[in-house]
Amino acid sequence: MYQRGGSFTSIQTEPQVLKAGWLRRASAADAEEGEHSGWCARYFRLASWWRDGGQQAELEYYLDAELTPDEDADTVELHPSATAEVVEGERGREHVLQLTASDATCLLSADTAEELRAWVALLGGGWVEAASKEVGGG
Numbered sequence: 001m002y003q004r005g006g007s008f009t010s011i012q013t014e015p016q017v018l019k020a021g022w023l024r025r026a027s028a029a030d031a032e033e034g035e036h037s038g039w040c041a042r043y044f045r046l047a048s049w050w051r052d053g054g055q056q057a058e059l060e061y062y063l064d065a066e067l068t069p070d071e072d073a074d075t076v077e078l079h080p081s082a083t084a085e086v087v088e089g090e091r092g093r094e095h096v097l098q099l100t101a102s103d104a105t106c107l108l109s110a111d112t113a114e115e116l117r118a119w120v121a122l123l124g125g126g127w128v129e130a131a132s133k134e135v136g137g138g
Contacts, residue, residue: 015047018057019122021115025061026091026107039093039109042070046078048127057127059099076104084123086116099123 020043027038043065048057057078063070082101090096093109095116110116 010052012051013049015049018046018048018127019118020045020065022065022111023061023115023119024093024109026109039091042073043067044108046122046127055128059123074104076101076106078123078127080125080128082123082125084120086120097123 022041023044024039025042027040042061042063044059044061045067046057046059048055050056059076059078061070061073062068076099078101082099084097084099087096087098087107088094090098090107095110095113097108097110097116097120099106099108108119110119
């Protein structure tokens with residue numbers, strides 16, 4: 001895809017979905033109050049693409065697998081410096097990860113330890129390697 005802007009041409013590939021599935025997201029309001037409730041089930045999608053020679057990725061969430069927008073949803077832009085770490089038992093739940101990106105920090109909970117490990121691996125920088133393999137670079 002070519003996008004013309006000013007005196008340069010920007011080149012961007014189509015986004016590749018690296019992982020999608022159900023996670024629970026801790027409510028920001030409850031996080032500030034230290035509540036144990038407030039976990040909302042949402043359908044998450046991790047996508048990556050190349051733009052002007054640099055790799056980009058974002059994590060979005062929706063109300064359902066049909067990608068119905070959540071009016072309160074924020075897109076988390078990921079960079080290679082983003083971290084995802086297991087924080088078991090956080091706010092009364094098992095299989096919890098804390099995602100820290102340049103513009104957001106959020107708590108997410110998976111249903112199983114296996115799902116948790118898969119999300120942590122991708123969100124903690126694994127998306128760079130995974131997306132490179134998708135385009136034949138690795």
